[in-house]
Amino acid sequence: MDIELSEQEEAFRQEVRAFLAENLTDTIRDGAISSPTVFVEPEIGQEWNAVLNKKGWLAYQWPKEWGGTGWTPTQRYIFEKECALAGAPNLTVLGLKLVAPVIFNFGTEEQKEKYLPRILSGEDYWCQGFSEPNAGSDLASLQTRAVRKGDKYILNGSKIWTTHAHWANKMFVLARTDPNVKKQAGISFFLVDMDQPGISVRPILTLAGDHEVNQVFMEDVEVPADDLVGAEGQGWTIAKFLLENERGGSCHAPKLSYDLEQIFAMSENMAAKGGTLKDDIDWRRQVARLRLGVQSLEMIELKILSRIARGEKPGPLTSLTKLIASNLRQDIDLLAVDLFGPAGMQLPMARPLYGDNAPQALGCPRAQVAAPRYLNSRAWTIFGGTDEVQKTIIAKTVLGL
Structure with missing residues (x-):
């Protein structure tokens, strides 16, 4: 493994540094420094996202046809490293780095056209509905149910430790569609609109006094069948793909x-x-x-x-x-x-x-x-x-x- 940068890669690093020097304002940097939470507050994160989106650098990990940069893996690493060393805030990872790769790897063309541009523009702000009160590390034991009724699914259950659910208008959710098979095989992956009856968000304050996480309750929540990602029962495969990105995607x-x-x-x-x-x-x-x-x-x-x-x-x-x-x-x-x-x-x-x-x-x-x-x-x-x-x-x- 050669860890020396080529001439072209060094030129790219200098381009990134020049961009950061010109566009990373003191307000954004100070906001990042003074944020104790893992996820930067939306007012800081979304402001930085907008700067990068205007430059065309926000979706640097995406395929080029969906707004990505076409950078090599080395260029992506250089970009992340220079942003970190400059004190830039973390990006809004839940939309950009978690659900977006799921959508462009497992989603339909309609789902890609509907959701990916809205992630870039900041119109959609996502949260993750995985963990439950009795299904944390043993995620496959989740009990949230999704029952198909005509052209939609009805979801009932609750999710916990849901980061920024109080800010989000969208949530990607794992729910059980078949309770009669091996527990990993009966799980499906849904894209859920938070702005609808039946969804309530209860804040959980951390030891530090921060309101970062929440418990989300779903009571007869309707999800169009078109917002099922992949096939029924494919949710566990998709979740493993997503968690791999979460653990090592940055x-x-x-x-x-x-x-x-x-x-x-x-x-x-x-x-x-x-x-x-x-x-x-x-x-x-x-x-x-x-x-x-x-x-x-x-x-x-x-x-x-x-x-x-x-x-x-x-x-x-x-x-x-x-x-x-x-x-x-x-x-x-x-x-x-x-x-x-x-x-x-x-x-x-x-x-x-x-x-x-x-x-x-x-x-x-x-x-x-x-x-x-x-x-x-x-x-x-x-x-x-x-x-x-x-x-x-x-x-x-x-x-x-």
Whole structure:
């Protein structure tokens, strides 16, 4: 695997850097820095999406015929890395990187024409209806039912930990269409309109005080048969495809590296015994350990990239990136709390933590977000498949145990 950039790839990197320098405003960057949640707030994320869409770079992972850029896997990685190192917000992943690939891989031409342009324009904002109160890691045990009645399905059930359901007007849902077969075989994948009778959203506040996730209730919700993706009973196959994208569809290492280096740079201004914290040997040892972890993760991500470049599927290595990235995320966020000391333990309940109406910070804005971000990142080892699930996948499919 050659990790050196070609002359053309280096030119592309410089083009991306120039674009970011001109278009990534302080408002957008500061909003991203001061967002403690995994998913950036829509007002920040959608503003950045619109900038990228105007440039034609928003759907960089999509096929060119549906608005994609036609970039190589290496160009896509360069773009994500440069965005991360510039402090750009994450994209609205649920629509762009999760349901969109499902639609253009499994959907009908009518579904592609209906939904893909609306994801790009921001008219549709998606949430994910997978987990249920009694079906989290054991997702195949889900009980939400979808019964065919003429030209539509009637859905009944509930979903939980549904990120941004209070903002979304669309939800992609796994529901059981056949209760009499093996549980994985009786699941189907639906595109559901949130703006209809029978859907209610109950907020769930996190330990950090953020309203990011919800429980969604569906009571006799109508879904046109045309909004079934794939065939009945194909939902489990589609879900595995989607989760593979969720676990390894983005590069985590550059964002982790950006956050770690920001923390290390700020330690120069923190007094410690005999000098500054940046000079403390124990502190430097902690940073070095995390740097090595991030670099190792990037090598795995580049290995996945090389597979994709050869036309291969990412495979179970995505579980390895999910496992490593989740634990590094938690360790780096804990390091930030340690960096700021008492100022890093403040836990303001008001949101957002950016803009003119943000609560007054004790110290700097980064200290204000340290504790909320640490508490929020505890979910990293749970969502998208727990650490235990990832280790089982790795043991079976990578190590052959």
